[in-house]
Amino acid sequence: MSEDEKLVKEITPKTEDFSRWYTDVVRKAELADYSPVKGCMIIRPYGFALWENMRDALDRMIKDTGHVNAYFPMFIPESYLKKEAEHVEGFAPEVAWITHGGDKELEERLAVRPTSEAIICSMYAKWISSWRDLPVLINQWANIVRWEKVTRLFLRTMEFLWQEGHTVHETAEEAQEETLKILDMYEDFAVNTLAIPVVKGFKSDKEKFAGGVRTYAIEAMMWDGKSLQAGTSHNLGQNFAKAFNIRYEDRNQKLQYGWSTSWGVSTRLVGAVIMTHGDDNGLVLPPKIAPFQVVIVPITSGKNPQKVLAEANKLKDRLVKNGIRVKLDDRDEYTPGWKYSEWEMRGVPLRLEIGPRDIEKGSVVLVERPDRKKNFVKMENIEAEVQKLLDSIQSAILERATKMRDEKTVEAENWEQFKKIMAEKRGFIKAYWDGTRETEDKIKEETKATIRVIVDENSKGKCIYTGKETNLYAYFAQAY
């Protein structure tokens, strides 16, 4: 067995066991590793570079829409967490508690933030006094802890990284507008940066944010037919303003409670990228966020290896100067074939092969990761050609993912069909729901499917389960 084969064989095929395929890819590509603390993960340099690119792209969007970053303490006094009744009920079971500082027991336990509404709202109450102070549009990038029982690298870990926006507005309308603006921003980010198509809508009461009024979400369809919640935007109404006494003097000198929102996406999006685009050879990364967009593999086995290396370095410099992220793999101890497999497995969008004969011809070979398509390109046009190919790969994988999502989305005619689909190919099922918790629970019990998002509340049809008239049209799926 050659080295090349061995490398690929270490990854379980998707079709054989998707869950093992996922873990193999995460670990072989060195995106993440398990930690000595059960349920926590280490984000390794390659995985972190990917996250940094995602974070920076989203951070620009958050700032471009008028938000500013800040940082709040990660400890929340227990009494603060308890101020909003539904909120503490929802989060308390997953909270990690600090009870000792040094060798002294604390008078009041401190929660490690499972989300930061409680600490942030307590500060907003202090900072906001007039309508002139509104809106407050603050975001923070932070680590979050939720004591999960079952964890999976990136998808569900005890500690994870995220951004959380927390805003306060003068009116209910403005808060709703912000909630939807952010939902659209997340969709834009998922589609145009991560190349992940999404479905957007709002959650049922059962699935909404603890303490909020309405939760909107984007949901993405994974290769195995399960949906992944990829971002949420919550309209919190006046619930938190009342619990934390966030009041302002309005334009008529009257005291009013503010209207707030919160919203977030996390490192689980890295998992979404892997499961949407990856294949049996490993990762496939969208060019916009790939740590390396191009890997240069010099063929130095022939004559004049020094000249090949020198040319490879020149090409690298030219590409880097054009803002392209490039890795030149000039290691002696591996063959070109081994390197091809390695960087395919790591999902680098473009491979540039350059050898003595290429140099003679003044051209190089550019191989596209998704379909291994070869492009023979003149060296003189390298910058423009590489950029063109990166753009086309970005579009192509979005198109492929959209096609996959659409193929996995069906309308169920009746309950028998619904059950059959969920038992076999899964995916999204579009159907009417009568709006009751009872029906929601029964559907889950019988099919493991939950309401991912309600996409229409002004429609008319019959509930897929009870046959009752309803106006709620939803996407159902099994979910991560």
Place this chain on the structure above:
Amino acid sequence: MSEDEKLVKEITPKTEDFSRWYTDVVRKAELADYSPVKGCMIIRPYGFALWENMRDALDRMIKDTGHVNAYFPMFIPESYLKKEAEHVEGFAPEVAWITHGGDKELEERLAVRPTSEAIICSMYAKWISSWRDLPVLINQWANIVRWEKVTRLFLRTMEFLWQEGHTVHETAEEAQEETLKILDMYEDFAVNTLAIPVVKGFKSDKEKFAGGVRTYAIEAMMWDGKSLQAGTSHNLGQNFAKAFNIRYEDRNQKLQYGWSTSWGVSTRLVGAVIMTHGDDNGLVLPPKIAPFQVVIVPITSGKNPQKVLAEANKLKDRLVKNGIRVKLDDRDEYTPGWKYSEWEMRGVPLRLEIGPRDIEKGSVVLVERPDRKKNFVKMENIEAEVQKLLDSIQSAILERATKMRDEKTVEAENWEQFKKIMAEKRGFIKAYWDGTRETEDKIKEETKATIRVIVDENSKGKCIYTGKETNLYAYFAQAY
């Protein structure tokens, strides 16, 4: 009393009470606020934008020297923290402990990282097996918790943000080289980005990192004659490699322990910037890291305010297009005079004043924050003129701070003089030290001064306290 005066009067003069001046500036400029959790702080948007600019500049330097970022869990099992004996002894008194997850008590307590050697070294032991895996050059940006009794905004808080580099090398020489390379990088960053001159050297055994072999540091002199440790770089020898079993097969197929380093700077650098450059009117920010480098104040009280605003907006767009960070303060409810004071207090390096008469003349007024120097500048050259002034302010405040530092640095002739200086003007005292812990303790007892850094270990002279012959020449100071 006018609004202008009121704003400035809210800040205690430096000469009256430096400590109150500091707190006034931090809070009035909305850099930070106290939190409901004692000892923790909130970094408000203006303070966080400042930190982001510092972080991004340093992050580029860290990456340019070949390091990559990653993320490790913030929880460390107690047994891991205990593996290096000196290390746990040094940090245990300041550790916050997690004892419960949800409603379940944990089998083993988890420390919230006071620094990450223990968790990171345990992973390095797993990842490193051959000399080919070395060096490992990883950095992380993270939040850190130390249970401090006395805290001050930015300077010493229970939770703070920092970067921590953790590297492993094949040889002792390479580890030492890395330790010094980072020390130089920190100096470069302090001097050329923060405009803070520093003294560099190594710590006495008493002050070194718990578990390390030698700690190097940069120290900065504050306006009140006290020194602030601004960054540390530790050569850890093989101590952690042995405690965590980080071994690699060397070039002769023999198993060897690795040689490691760690190094960090934190949000306390924000405090250093404030205390080095600020004055009685508030903050003075180095242009390279100021959230806003230019504030435009339009004079709209005269005729044709709309035209003034339109011109102000045009100037803003031109400057922004040139990569300059600009705030246009077009609020109606405040007078230009009030805005001048406000943005002076917030330390914006350049103020651009524009009114109807300026527009007629085709010029604007640019006022430099540090000395209020006025520059009358043609609008057509605005981009170049602004950039020139920003550069000159950056140099000027470094020069001013260096002069201040030099004025506060003296050589003590004898012990009486040493005591007198430390009792009166403080500052750095350069003197010989006999190398004993006893002398070090006595000097501190009698003068509150500690050895900030040893700058020469191959010199020859008499200990300032005992008169003994020694080769250690050091900087002494009272410290933050």
